[in-house]
Amino acid sequence: MEHTLSDRQPTPFSGKPWLDRYPADVPAEIDADKFGSLLEMFEQGVSEFADLPAYSNFGKTLTYRDLDSLSRDFAAYLQQGLKLAPGERIALMMPNLLQYPVCLFGALRAGMVVVNVNPLYTARELKHQLNDAGATTIVIVENFAHTLSEVLEDTQVKQVILTRMGDHLGLVKGTLVNLVVRHIKKLVPDFTLPNAIPYQTALNQGKDLPYTRPELDGDTLAFLQYTGGTTGRSKGAMLSHRNMLANVEQCLGVYGPVLNKGQETVVTALPLYHVFALTVNGLLFFRLGAHNLLITNPRDIPGFVRELKGVDFTCITGVNTLFNALVNNADFQAHEFRSLKLTIGGGMAVQRAVAEQWQAITGSRLLEGYGLTECSPLVTVCPYDMDGYNGSIGLPVCSTEVRLVDDNDEEIHLTHTPGEMEVKGPQVMSGYWGPRDEDDNTFHDGWLRTGDIATIDEQGFLNIVDRKKDMILVSGFNVFPNEIEEVVMQHAGVLEAAAVGVSHRDSGEVVKLVVVKKPGASLDEKTLISHCRQYLTAYKVPKVIEFRDELPKTNVGKILRRELRDEAS
Structure with missing residues (x-):
């Protein structure tokens, strides 16, 4: 399937043609209320998979039992040590490190709202996001603390929890890593945060503090996930516990038939602060009891490939640029892909040449998906039973409605006819954080406007052909x-x-x-x-x-x- 339209004759369609194209074991609908909250899903996971490896990074592995204990201590510290109330916003500003899942689940267990922050932000960008979210606490890796120190006085942040790259790697290795990072590689610019709380101090104090399980439900806000705005200001998409849980179940619906509980190893090179990796790698694979290999610096392709050596991974997610860099690396080409069965591409269009080269080298189809921060994020995916690349963004996921509308907001019922794509489903956000005029234009009769111009074919496969917005x-x-x-x-x-x-x-x-x-x-x-x-x-x-x-x-x-x-x- 190509992106050109001229050689196709439009034909009428109605309903949801993609349901007939679903593999037989993919459900049309999911139960968005299977869990009452992400906390409930977490509690089941750490109990069911307690002794299995959960996250690995720099040679150190945390089991699900470890994650349970550490996140409990962090939650107790937030509640009792810092006296944070449920619903307060806590910013997490770090790359893929073991600290991230500990702080993520700890914050959710404390009833906090997580605000993911790109650690590469400039001071101006960081100041805007912290102020817009009203974050009162931030967890930050010392490598990026200089940026925070420039703007801290101009924000509402009262508590800074400071962590170092090696904080979960043990006394000997952790000390060595921290020394190399700071003094040999000089990756920690000077900063001044005199009242910062060391991460290890927070965990140690949390061990001796009581933890109170908060009362949460599906409508409780879980994340303020920031996305670009047409006015040039990033906006916080309000993603509830139910939004995120629904998208996890939708992911499980479309990918579950090829995945096995407690038997998967997923490579997480995309940053977990990005909504794609957050939901798919961070939450879906947690739900499955998978072993998550965290890659801290995927831009270092030789180093990334070295970390894969000896790892019999079964799944990997990424963007086109990452896959392109890997397939052009000789050491990656020589890797044995005995168990790889699921490769998911998102975030940007996957190119045919990259997809075909990936499949030739790994034997795994590169399945493209499409999503929006406002949709938690998954909207469409290519089905797992495809033979190979077809140029589309796939079919709408379970329990998701997609329609195309023309410039007059009238629904289009012809195949191969471009229109703006609109989405409805349990994964769609309620709106943007704070007073937003944009909300008036974001929704149309209960449908989320994506701003993307797409076409649909007879089977329900969608193609993005243009962007209505200037993004x-x-x-x-x-x-x-x-x-x-x-x-x-x-x-x-x-x-x-x-x-x-x-x-x-x-x-x-x-x-x-x-x-x-x-x-x-x-x-x-x-x-x-x-x-x-x-x-x-x-x-x-x-x-x-x-x-x-x-x-x-x-x-x-x-x-x-x-x-x-x-x-x-």
């Missing part, structure tokens, strides 16, 4: 033009600026910036990129800059980003 997708991360333009316009030499996404072989898209200089301004590409790096995460920094005398505009003066994109394609 740029860089290696699976959302980048919105307004934010880039706001930063660029702070430079004294810039008169006008427009940011658009342009195709890139490795990352799907990169940011292109088109700039009009102020008269007489001395401004070059290097200076502008340096300016952007002060205020933007690396993946948001423009990779292509073009200077022009003027920008294309409408008759009311609105910059025509689409025209700039079309010129660059």
Whole structure:
């Protein structure tokens, strides 16, 4: 199935044609209320799989029993040591380390709302998210503490829990790792957080404190998961316990037939602070009692591949850029893939060449999925029984309704006819955190507008053909033009600026910036990129800059980003 439309004849369809294409053992509906809360799911998992390995990182493994004990101590510390009330927001700012699942489940067990934070954020980005969420506590790895120290006084954060890379690796290895990270590799820039609480102190004190199980239900807020906004400001999608549990059950519905409880080993290279890895790797595979191999720095492909040596993994998730880097690594090509049976790609479009090369090397089909932060995130997946890549984003998952609407918001009942995709299901958020005018445009008659233009075929397979919004997708991360333009316009030499996404072989898209200089301004590409790096995460920094005398505009003066994109394609 290709993305072109010209060679297809539209035909009428009705209902949910994808249900007839589901494999026979995939249910049409799931029970979104199987568990009353994520806490209930957690308690069952640590009891059922107590002695099985849960998470491994840097050669250290925590069993489900260990996770139960450590997360209980952390929850008790939050409740009794810090006197945090249920519903308070706690930010987690760290890469994939053993500390993450301990803090994640500990916070949920304490009745907190988890606010995941990208550790690569600049001070400006971090300040906005902490203030928007009203976070009162943050757990942060010391490698990124310098960013927090710049803005802490301008936030509502009262407690900082500071952890180090080696804090769960034992006295000897942990001390060595922390020394190497700080003094040899010099990965810890100077910072000042005089009242920070050491992570180990929090756990040690929590052991001696009572823990009180909170009263939670499906409607209780579990996560504020931030996503880009069309105004350039990131917004917190309110994801309840029921939203997340529903998506876990939906994942289990579509992937469960090829997965076995207590027998899976999943490679987690995508950061758990990203909603895709959070739900699929962090929660689905917990539900299955799987062994989760955490990769802290997947950008170091040789190091990543070395960590896979001797690991007989059965599942792996990733984005196109990661899979592309792996299939082009000679040591990865030489790996034995005796047990690999499930490869899931998401976050950005999977390219045919990468999918086919992956299947040729590993023997595993690369199954593409599609999701949104606002949907916890999974909306569609390619069924596990596909022979190989077909260019689509798959079929709607169990208990999910998808429809296409035209520019007049009328539903389209023709195949191969583009329209904006709208979604309805138990995984869809209730709205954005705080007073948001955007909520008025996010939902349409109870359906979530995705902003993506798609087509559907006779079997129910969906293809993304365009984006209604101006969002740029860089290696699976959302980048919105307004934010880039706001930063660029702070430079004294810039008169006008427009940011658009342009195709890139490795990352799907990169940011292109088109700039009009102020008269007489001395401004070059290097200076502008340096300016952007002060205020933007690396993946948001423009990779292509073009200077022009003027920008294309409408008759009311609105910059025509689409025209700039079309010129660059």
